[in-house]
Amino acid sequence: MMEALEHPFAKYLRAAMMPHIWCSGCGNGIILNAFVHALDELQFDLDKLVVVSGIGCIGRAAGYTNVDSFHTTHGRPIAFATGVKLAKPELEVVVISGDGDLFAIGGNHFIHAARRNIGIKVICANNFNYGMTGGQVGPTTPLEALTTTTPYGNIEHPFNLVHLAAASGATYVARWTTLHVRMLTMSIKKLLQRKGFSFIEVVSPCPEIYGRHNKMRTGLEMMEWFRKASVIANFSDPAKAEITPERIVVGEFVDVEKPTYEQLLYSKMAQIAREEAE
């Protein structure tokens, strides 16, 4: 008799939520896989982890991870996570969401959480479009790209997310594509060990909804673009890391330390309590 073997990573995922909703060729599974590997390699205490997502395809990741998790309204995971982190700073709070959720409708929350240096960790799946609603233009869609709402080519300049994150005050900033699985996993491990506001952009293929309009019909073709265009340049200037069809600069851009909001908050509270006691 063969014994049924449990998948070694089964404890990290909610079997009841499977099958997942992601299309064939989508990069979200690679990102979740890298996240789970990072947790496993760190032997992370799952009772101390909260995963928060917004709305969008990758937004389902919170439900798939077998930890305390919350799926917020569109654009609000960082604001929600701020409340969790300040209320229970001993918890690790990770936001996993998409480019539209975090940088269009939720852009204001991102820049302010980074500015305050709230110790939450943000992983952004950047697939260049709004996948779940069928492929509309978003804040990271490249110029001239075809989407269902830019049928004549996109005329909006996209955000350079790593530059935005660095300029807003994030203490750890990295970009990888889903082709860079080992580097991504290593980067997520760092993200989980940093104290301050940390951000990883993961350039991720969306062949079904985005690629098909832009001459990349399969996940493989999109990955081929990432392979050809990616240049690893650690600690290069994030201002010069715009994503173009020819060039995707990946690597770590920022890795610094400064006091987090919750460190300053709790030390201020302790100081006030001491003064009150005197």
Place this chain on the structure above:
Amino acid sequence: MAEKKAVLTGVHFMSGDIACAEGALAAGCRFFAGYPITPATEIAEHIAARMPKVGGIYIQMEDEIASIAAVIGASYAGLKAMTATSGPGFSLMQENIGLAAMTEAPCVIVDVMRGGPSTGQPTLPGQQDVMQAKWGSHGDYEIIALAPSSVQEMFDLTVEAFNLAETYRVPTLVMADEVVAHMWERVVIPPAEEIKIVNRKKPNTPQDKYLPFMPDDDLVPPMACFGEGYRFHATGLTHDEHGYPRTQDSEAQTRLVQRLCDKIRKNADKIVRVEEALLEGAEVVVVAYGIVARAALSAVRKAREQGIKAGLLRLITLWPFPEKHVAKAAERAKAIIVPEMNCGQMVREVERAAKTTPTYHVSKLGEEPHTPMEILEAIRRHS
């Protein structure tokens, strides 16, 4: 019983906004996220000064959307949490008030009503948000809303709002107005042991058997919080008892949304509070709430002096609407008068509950609230 160090027991002279802040601290609120807005700013200012002294957290967020989102996050992390705002901010909060209703996050939202719509009249009182309180977010849900009419009630009803939020796992609104918020009055803060405090029900099932949205007989599910080892999921999507999305399942939608409504509707008799004055034999009944009820009481007394059988039904709970009380008062009345600082909002609910009794609205916009004489005149006209 309240935590002693947070309760300023004694007799004070304070503003409504400050009394509200003190009520929150006495109730056990340990997280406040907000954004400055007239006429609610003093609540945030007072809490910013007091919160660190009781070991709680104050944060000023980038907007009101973020404020209520952070409040829900803190609530799920186990703290009693609140925000305070006025009309424009209340509009921005509607999205996540719906999320709080859907995910059953206990929290308190104070709306100090000013003149609207839009930016309106920031420094003048209004009662124009009372229907928004009930219907502001999309979809079907129920909330609880209370209307203080004195500085003392800014304290008392804020405590009550936390207790109701925790009992029913529902966003609870304190619908104040600019006058009760900025007015200074005598406030008696009782000893901590005399303040009734309710905390959310905790699960007593083993961690791996816990179903985060399985209700008890009172229709309210016990609430585990983040970091307690339950590893549960919550979502704004339609969900089952596990908290897992059920977006194509009509039965799950019916069961969840009906329960979210029923847990308030079926407990309405326990929630609803009114104050009755001179209602005995009243032929003209004034139904009022908030600061307007103070002038209404004075008007009703003057009418009685003049031999007119007038009485006052003051709504302390706006939502769920005290319809049984209104219906009862209407049975014997010839006329009902509803003075409001709006173009006619709660009057529609009153009219519905009063059935055939003629109901008249007395509107006042853009200045101080109704004077007793203005309400007395309406009583005379319809007596």
